[in-house]
Amino acid sequence: MQRDQGVAVQMKDRSRGPGSLVSQVGESLRQAILSGQYSPGDKLPSEIELxxxxxxxxxxxxEAVAALRSDGLVEVRQGAGIFVLGTEAYPSLSGRRVDKARVSSDLEVLEVRAPLEIEAAGLAALRRSPAQEEAIFECHRKILRCIENDESIREADLALHFAIAEATNNPLFKQHLEFHGSAVIPQSKIVNESRAAEQTAYRKMIHKEHEAIVVAISDRDEEAARNAMRDHLRGSQIRYRDLLKDFRTFPG
Structure with missing residues (x-):
């Protein structure tokens, strides 16, 4: 019986789309926290309960919890559970200061992610099918639509990296990204969202970096795909190291 229920849940996930499910669950939990249903220090239901x-x-x-953690709304304590942090950390409620520990954690994820994603880009260029190529292009177009509509590109960005991993035809690449969830796409925290013009410029820069990767994969140019992904991830690491330098220059 449990096996049948598990299969039913998996089929439901696939039919509704993983990206939309993560957004729906994340938004539900986010609203529960922001509305006061869960107060700072409260423990969220267990993973099984959720x-x-x-x-x-x-x-x-x-992935939904990873997004909340990335936004500074919760913290995951190993062996203890998921705990709510103060909502003053949420960017829509205050001019949030970026947390040094969180920036360091994101940088660590980027450093581990880089060699795997560089390899994934090269393999995708060699192995992608026409359908996988179209899926990558569609994800890239969706990012542009988000930019034009002044919407967050985070979910579309993650979908693009998933599509590239999928095009390697090696499931372990996608599993690696799924393990970290949306924490592998930390770009939305680099620029304060209250500065609209700077946020838009940043998103366009990310889109341009993605374009080089997508075109190289489409051209089946393994070396160019690897180099473009390397440049993209290296740029993210540089931006995070600059943030850490700011912490050292302006501590507290």
């Missing part, structure tokens, strides 16, 4: 409540897989719950 899976049953929302009717989704553990992967979706983990």
């Amino acid at each position: 899976t049953e409540t929302h009717g989704v897989s553990r992967t979706v719950i983990r």
Whole structure:
């Protein structure tokens, strides 16, 4: 019986789309926190409880929680659970200062992610099918639509990297990204969202970096795909190291 329920949940996840499910669950939890249903210091329901409540897989719950953690709303304590932080950390409620520990953590993820994604880009250029190529292009177009509509590109950005990993035809690449969830796409925290013009310029720069990767994969140019992905991830690392320099220059 449990196996049948698990299969049903997986089928439900696939039919509704992983990206939309993560957004729906994340938004539900976010609103519960911001509305005061959960107060700072409160422990959220367990992963199993959240899976049953929302009717989704553990992967979706983990990605949704990773997004909340990235926004500074929760922290995951190993062996203890998920705990709510103060809502003053949420960017829509205050001019949030970027947390030094969180920046360091994101940089660590980027450093681990880089060699795998560089390899994934090269393999995608060699192995992608026409359908996978179109999926990559569609993800890239979606990022541009988000920019034009002044919307966050984070979910579309993650979908693009998933599509590239999928095009390697080696499931371990995508599993690696799914393990870290949206924490592998930390770009939305680099620029304060209250500075609209700077935010838009930043998103366009990310889109341009993605374009070089997408074109190289489409051209089946393995070396160019690797180099473009390397440049993209190296740029992200440089931007995060600059943030850490700011912390050292202006501590506290």
